[in-house]
Amino acid sequence: MTNKLSAFSLILFATVMVLPSTAQASLARLIEQLQLCEQQADTVYRLQCFDNVVAALPEPETVAETPVAEKAVALNEASEDFLNITEMWEYKRGMWKFRLINGEVWRQTEVSSSFPFSTERKYYFQQGMFDAYYLRTPGLNTRVRVRLER
Numbered sequence: 001m002t003n004k005l006s007a008f009s010l011i012l013f014a015t016v017m018v019l020p021s022t023a024q025a026s027l028a029r030l031i032e033q034l035q036l037c038e039q040q041a042d043t044v045y046r047l048q049c050f051d052n053v054v055a056a057l058p059e060p061e062t063v064a065e066t067p068v069a070e071k072a073v074a075l076n077e078a079s080e081d082f083l084n085i086t087e088m089w090e091y092k093r094g095m096w097k098f099r100l101i102n103g104e105v106w107r108q109t110e111v112s113s114s115f116p117f118s119t120e121r122k123y124y125f126q127q128g129m130f131d132a133y134y135l136r137t138p139g140l141n142t143r144v145r146v147r148l149e150r
Helices: 002-018 021-038 043-055
Strands: 085-092 095-100 107-108 124-127 133-136 143-148
Touching: 021 043, 107 133
Parallel strands: none
Antiparallel strands: 085 095, 095 107, 107 143, 124 133, 133 143
């Protein structure tokens, strides 16, 4: 128990030191409220206290949705479906991962030597059957299956 408590205290201290002062104050209030709830002896009141604390939290920021093309995009066609890839890297032999501007990391799930990975190209997703996603690039009649990293 003391190891868990000291690890929690260390993480909490590191978080408080990194956050700006307004965020530190709100985090301190949140911790106080959670500690007060934790001290409730009756389980029903404790649960109700936690529910009230969570209900008072602000709504989380929404992340931009990843665009998925309904149909293939032609070579010189302008499209809103192109992905904003911030970085891409090879993580296995012939397999690639790439990070989108919204923070999502996608990975290639099948080897394809004919599919070009390059920072100069534009890419888009096309949805397949059974919740499958394919990465495509304009002007090529080839695609590669990708999956969102969890």
